[in-house]
Amino acid sequence: MTAAAPTPTSPLVTPEQRAAFARDGFLVLPGFVRAADCEALMARARELVGALDVSTLRSVFSTVSQTRTADEYFLDSGDKIRFFLEADALLPDGSLRPDVSKERALNKIGHALHDLDPVFARFSRQPALAQLCDELGPGAGLTEPRVLQSMYIFKQPRIGGEVVYHQDSTFLYTDPPSALGLWFALQDATEENGCLYAVPGGHRRGLSRRFRRSRPDEQARTGSAVTFDEIDPQVLAISPAEEIPLVAAQGTLVVLHGLLPHRSGANRSERARDAYTLHVISAHSRYPADNWLQRDPAFPARGF
């Protein structure tokens, strides 16, 4: 008996969209996610935050002497679900502002929601994402995808901070580069509440810098557990004329080449701008042992 032929699936992106991704380094796909699925992720995030004892976070950021604890909290988060505060939610001494609720104080949840939380896992492993990575990934050096990182990103009303120009491959460095970002607008993202901005074609400029764990001698010298290796700072010397806003209605998926310079604005509006992101790398690229994000070897990043 012979195995049944696989059911052919229709492509998710057109040849024109594939060409646009190769040219621009990003692709905006409105309506990729149903509104109900966006609402379900937001509701789940609210549940996680509801169960959070924010005093544990406050201790992490409470004093300068706690920097090392903060570093460890971040550096150990690659295979956990951890919560990170918005800088503007803190007083100069590092304690939480009394006028900011914990729901409004958070900057993000990371970095293994896709493996550890059933609601986010179901969303993150939907077959359409595997198919999309098959269709667009090879254009970004991505073959045999591994879902490495997930983040639930809050862009809180009034205090949601700007994220300056960067390339995701700086933080999720592989050799050769293979990172692909999937950015889901769970709420409408506009220029008022902090949408993404990108430089079309900027992914062809190469890598600006690499973020990694400091060697012991570096840490002794600088006091920092992490280090940037500057490669080509010019890549991120971007003039406003080069960028375009990636306005995204709820349910939009923005696909980002790992080398694409992008940023997001501050949220100075009254409207939240929650997003969920996944970052995928290739099983065939080398993943250095000094990348910031490490996972327990018994719990490696899996494919879709």
Ligand code: FE2
């Ligand atoms: Fe990014």
